[in-house]
Amino acid sequence: MCTMIASTTKVQGAGKGSNGWFPITQATVGYDHASHCDDDHAMLLDFVNYDLGTDARVAVELDLNSARALVEQLNIAIDLAAKSGV
Amino acid sequence: MWNSFTTDSHVSVTAEITTFKGGNGDEIHAYVAHPIDDYRRGGIVLIHHMPGWDEFYEEFAERLARHGYDVICPDLYCRVGHGTSDDVTAKVRAQGGIADDSVVADCAAALDYLKALPTSNGKVGVMGTCSGGRHSLLVASLVPGFTAVIDLWGGNVIMAEDQLTPQRPVPVIDYTEKLTIPLLGLFGNDDKSPAPEQVDQHEAELKRLNKDYEFHRYDGAGHGFMYYQNQMYRQEQAMDATEKVFAFWAKQLAN
Numbered sequence: 001m002c003t004m005i006a007s008t009t010k011v012q013g014a015g016k017g018s019n020g021w022f023p024i025t026q027a028t029v030g031y032d033h034a035s036h037c038d039d040d041h042a043m044l045l046d047f048v049n050y051d052l053g054t055d056a057r058v059a060v061e062l063d064l065n066s067a068r069a070l071v072e073q074l075n076i077a078i079d080l081a082a083k084s085g086v
Numbered sequence: 087m088w089n090s091f092t093t094d095s096h097v098s099v100t101a102e103i104t105t106f107k108g109g110n111g112d113e114i115h116a117y118v119a120h121p122i123d124d125y126r127r128g129g130i131v132l133i134h135h136m137p138g139w140d141e142f143y144e145e146f147a148e149r150l151a152r153h154g155y156d157v158i159c160p161d162l163y164c165r166v167g168h169g170t171s172d173d174v175t176a177k178v179r180a181q182g183g184i185a186d187d188s189v190v191a192d193c194a195a196a197l198d199y200l201k202a203l204p205t206s207n208g209k210v211g212v213m214g215t216c217s218g219g220r221h222s223l224l225v226a227s228l229v230p231g232f233t234a235v236i237d238l239w240g241g242n243v244i245m246a247e248d249q250l251t252p253q254r255p256v257p258v259i260d261y262t263e264k265l266t267i268p269l270l271g272l273f274g275n276d277d278k279s280p281a282p283e284q285v286d287q288h289e290a291e292l293k294r295l296n297k298d299y300e301f302h303r304y305d306g307a308g309h310g311f312m313y314y315q316n317q318m319y320r321q322e323q324a325m326d327a328t329e330k331v332f333a334f335w336a337k338q339l340a341n
Contacts, residue, residue: 046179048176054166054167055170059173
């Protein structure tokens, strides 16, 4: 099914795509048909910079459990980073 | 029928990416496929699915052309940009999808394109899979001049109020009264969108409004059961559906 579940947020950072490193400006999080992973639907993460073209994109597809695990680890790392004072 | 050509027959097609004037007169890309002979024949507007204007749709267009139809598959995502189909689709996803109005306008232009061909017999069908199935119903309901429509597992024909978006402001089922041409719908009973209950609801509306339709539903098949490129594929159901598609067009688009 086409869930059309997708949201975007501005981000600041860098990503490594097929043409090497590039500054990323936007992240899209979606849950819809997968292109390459084995599931019919997947969490679709796109880190992009459309000022550089449609191929300025780092794409990741994860199953739901993996997406939950990623969120958990991100939150742990964010907390530790905040406490580190660095 | 699939694989029914004789080995001494002359089946030859041409297929290419080209441009044509789509909605609002915008020059947009399309994949067009034709038999190379100049006999009169029907045409098909092929509406691609949400995953993109991709190689499945190029192959689908060529398959239909090999069976004797002029086919155009507009790149509905053309205005968003160019790149690999999944890169373009990601950008479309980020902006919330393509507006229904844009799809309708591009397909109305595609209808005119086919009818203007010297080989046109005046009959044009519209079809698609997944969101293309939903769009086919929408286009068939709103654009006069099509001969028949095929909806292959189109989800979100029925949408609740809180599911509507600026790109999709009206549930397609609300346009059922405007549908005046024959409809073939093929669905998998394991699909979640459209779920069997939603297909029931759609069918009930078609019956209520006395529309010309036929639905076929497949056990052991979910969404995308004709997608040979991924694990959704169900061989037996896909081949049966393929034959139903060819039989429907043979009847509806005949000279």
